[in-house]
Amino acid sequence: MDINIKAIMAIPTEQLWLYGAAAVCVIWILVWLWRDNLEVPAISEKYVFVTGCDSGFGNLLCKRLDRRGFNVLAGCLTEKGADDLRRATGPRLKATILDVTNTASIERAMEWSKKEVGDKGLWGLVNNAGRSLPMGPTEWMKVQDFESTLKVNMMGVIEMTLTFLPLLKQGRGRVVNVASVLGRVAANGGGYCISKFAVESFSDCLRRDIHYFGIKVCIIEPGFFKTAVTSLEPIERELHRLWNQLTPEVRDCYGQKYFDNYIKVQRFIMNAACDSDLSKVTNCMEHALTACHPRTRYSAGWDAKFGWIPLSYAPAFVIDSMLKFVLPRPAQSVS
Numbered sequence: 001m002d003i004n005i006k007a008i009m010a011i012p013t014e015q016l017w018l019y020g021a022a023a024v025c026v027i028w029i030l031v032w033l034w035r036d037n038l039e040v041p042a043i044s045e046k047y048v049f050v051t052g053c054d055s056g057f058g059n060l061l062c063k064r065l066d067r068r069g070f071n072v073l074a075g076c077l078t079e080k081g082a083d084d085l086r087r088a089t090g091p092r093l094k095a096t097i098l099d100v101t102n103t104a105s106i107e108r109a110m111e112w113s114k115k116e117v118g119d120k121g122l123w124g125l126v127n128n129a130g131r132s133l134p135m136g137p138t139e140w141m142k143v144q145d146f147e148s149t150l151k152v153n154m155m156g157v158i159e160m161t162l163t164f165l166p167l168l169k170q171g172r173g174r175v176v177n178v179a180s181v182l183g184r185v186a187a188n189g190g191g192y193c194i195s196k197f198a199v200e201s202f203s204d205c206l207r208r209d210i211h212y213f214g215i216k217v218c219i220i221e222p223g224f225f226k227t228a229v230t231s232l233e234p235i236e237r238e239l240h241r242l243w244n245q246l247t248p249e250v251r252d253c254y255g256q257k258y259f260d261n262y263i264k265v266q267r268f269i270m271n272a273a274c275d276s277d278l279s280k281v282t283n284c285m286e287h288a289l290t291a292c293h294p295r296t297r298y299s300a301g302w303d304a305k306f307g308w309i310p311l312s313y314a315p316a317f318v319i320d321s322m323l324k325f326v327l328p329r330p331a332q333s334v335s
């Protein structure tokens with residue numbers, strides 16, 4: 001190919017810089033895409049443990065990993081959940097009962113996994129199990145309402161990870177923790193946002209501490225998706241329970257109109273914002289488990305990518321004002 005030096009020399013210097021910068025950007029993007037698409041070999045020899053597989057993301061992920069040839073170890077909360085999953089998948093998927101709030105149950109799951117993986121160790125631990133309720137105004141909560149969520153979403157993740165760490169070190173594997181956009185923006189009272197902020201910080205500390213042993217830590221930050229966690233019926237049932245347990249003085253502070261409008265806002269948000277394509281989340285989990293160079297954070301869903309995550313970098317007053325605009329005002333509000 002003849003390079004026309006004269007023609008290049010005739011291009012103004014500013015334009016040359018511009019072309020150079022554009023070329024560097026294109027090359028950088030191409031290299032990034034190539035690197036991002038590199039996959040680990042020998043998937044059929046790898047074992048992945050997933051928690052919370054009865055329904056939602058965990059259930060779909062198990063089916064997808066099974067189809068890809070992984071040896072899936074599925075932790076289900078109920079016997080029915082485990083049976084249904086076994087029926088829907090191939091012989092390589094094994095299911096066990098696991099309650100992440102129960103130390104004995106976690107120990108049993110670890111001993112069972114140890115026998116399953118043999119000398120290969122564990123390639124992946126997906127801490128997916130979670131619950132969201134109760135969610136609502138902070139003043140409506142009792143301490144136990146926070147504890148019930150934190151036990152599953154925060155302490156469950158920590159205890160599972162610490163218990164399975166020897167197997168993960170053996171397999172030079174990965175920890176994939178399911179956080180949430182609500183672990184970046186605290187938009188709801190109750191234990192959920194607190195627990196997901198905790199998952200974010202636990203994962204950051206863990207990643208910085210254990211990369212020396214070849215273990216990678218990934219955080220999945222889904223936006224709003226249609227699963228049991230965002231189902232309106234239990235959300236409303238819990239809001240009624242919280243409302244009914246308030247003292248008459250506190251209830252008067254808010255007023256019946258506040259309660260009715262609060263429920264309407266929840267209905268609007270859950271109906272308008274929830275995406276039914278759960279594969280947007282499981283694709284991220286799969287990438288974290290199969291990529292040679294998994295990402296530290298995955299934001300799943302358009303609302304996460306273009307709404308919640310950019311908003312998480314905004315000054316607090318922006319989110320405060322938005323929530324003030326969306327949520328109703330208590331009857332005895334003074335500001």
Ligand SMILES: NC(=O)c1ccc[n+]([C@@H]2O[C@H](COP(=O)([O-])OP(=O)(O)OC[C@H]3O[C@@H](n4cnc5c(N)ncnc54)[C@H](OP(=O)(O)O)[C@@H]3O)[C@@H](O)[C@H]2O)c1
Pocket residue numbers: 051052053054055056057058076077078081098099100101127128129130131132152178179180181221222223224225226227228229230
């Ligand atoms: N859906 C969303 O919009 C969204 C957004 C961001 C993050 N997330 C997170 O994604 C994860 C999966 O949730 P999902 O949306 O797929 O909802 P889901 O269908 O309710 O899945 C959660 C699973 O965890 C199980 N579980 C609850 N308590 C448990 C315990 N103590 N021990 C073991 N398993 C337990 C549930 O079992 P049962 O069904 O038997 O209770 C269920 O199978 C959760 O960590 C959630 O916080 C969800």
